[in-house]
Amino acid sequence: MEWALSLLVNHPKVLEKARAELDSYVGQDRLVYETDIPKLQYLQSIVNETLRLYPTAPLLVPHESSDDSTVGGFDVPRGTMLLVNAWAMHRDRAVWDDPTTFKPERFEGRENGGHNFVPFGMGRRQCPGAGLANRVVALALAAMIQCFDWERVSHCPAAAMRMLGCAPIDEMLDAGICVSLGTDGAMVLQLIKIDL
Numbered sequence: 332m333e334w335a336l337s338l339l340v341n342h343p344k345v346l347e348k349a350r351a352e353l354d355s356y357v358g359q360d361r362l363v364y365e366t367d368i369p370k371l372q373y374l375q376s377i378v379n380e381t382l383r384l385y386p387t388a389p390l391l392v393p394h395e396s397s398d399d400s401t402v403g404g405f406d407v408p409r410g411t412m413l414l415v416n417a418w419a420m421h422r423d424r425a426v427w428d429d430p431t432t433f434k435p436e437r438f439e440g441r442e443n444g445g446h447n448f449v450p451f452g453m454g455r456r457q458c459p460g461a462g463l464a465n466r467v468v469a470l471a472l473a474a475m476i477q478c479f480d481w482e483r484v485s486h487c488p489a490a491a492m493r494m495l496g497c498a499p500i501d502e503m504l505d506a507g508i509c510v511s512l513g514t515d516g517a518m519v520l521q522l523i524k525i526d527l
């Protein structure tokens with residue numbers, strides 16, 4: 332959700348297109364429902380493209396081979412710890428055109444990215460919560476796009492945050508999101524200006 336919002340505020344045209352899709356399928360007289368989600372293809376492409384660029388588990392979770400095997404010419408003995416580098420697969424130039432660019436359109440017309448798109452893993456041990464996760468993320472994102480005007484703040488009021496006892500994490504500033512750790516250790520997300 333954080334990365335999706337960060338990408339949207341940094342790509343206002345994509346945000347505009349997502350809002351236009353919501354306006355056309357849902358309108359402005361009611362809140363978006365879960366039943367609307369399958370119709371909102373562009374929104375789903377945004378969720379997929381966010382998971383491609385910023386997979387929640389970049390190396391998935393470690394697996395262990397249950398038998399001796401050969402993978403891509405390498406002998407892998409039984410009991411080897413195996414890590415799948417989803418991050419690298421999602422940014423492979425041989426597979427993705429202009430891989431570091433946020434382009435939800437690349438997912439249009441295809442359910443998923445095939446074997447090179449594995450944010451939830453693959454096969455028997457793939458994430459059983461993928462359906463739920465996709466629906467919840469898409470619905471929450473849709474409601475936030477529908478209900479608020481989001482825009483990037485170019486400067487985080489770091490001084491004000493320091494006065495409040497917060498220490499800003501500078502590298503997040505470029506992403507358009509100010510994250511700080513409160514005195515109690517809780518993460519305070521100082522997301523973006525909201526115009527009601």
Ligand code: HEM
Nearest residue numbers: 387388391392450451452453456457458459460461463464
């Ligand atoms: C965006 C949200 C989520 C992402 C990106 C995600 C990603 C993953 C990944 C990468 C794995 C490891 C797959 C593998 O072994 O290669 C996994 C496993 C798992 N996930 Fe998720 N997940 C998400 C949400 C959820 C939700 C909402 C649930 C439950 C309601 C869930 C339940 C599980 C369980 C139980 C496993 C272990 C499956 C097994 O080892 O057999 N996940 N998830």
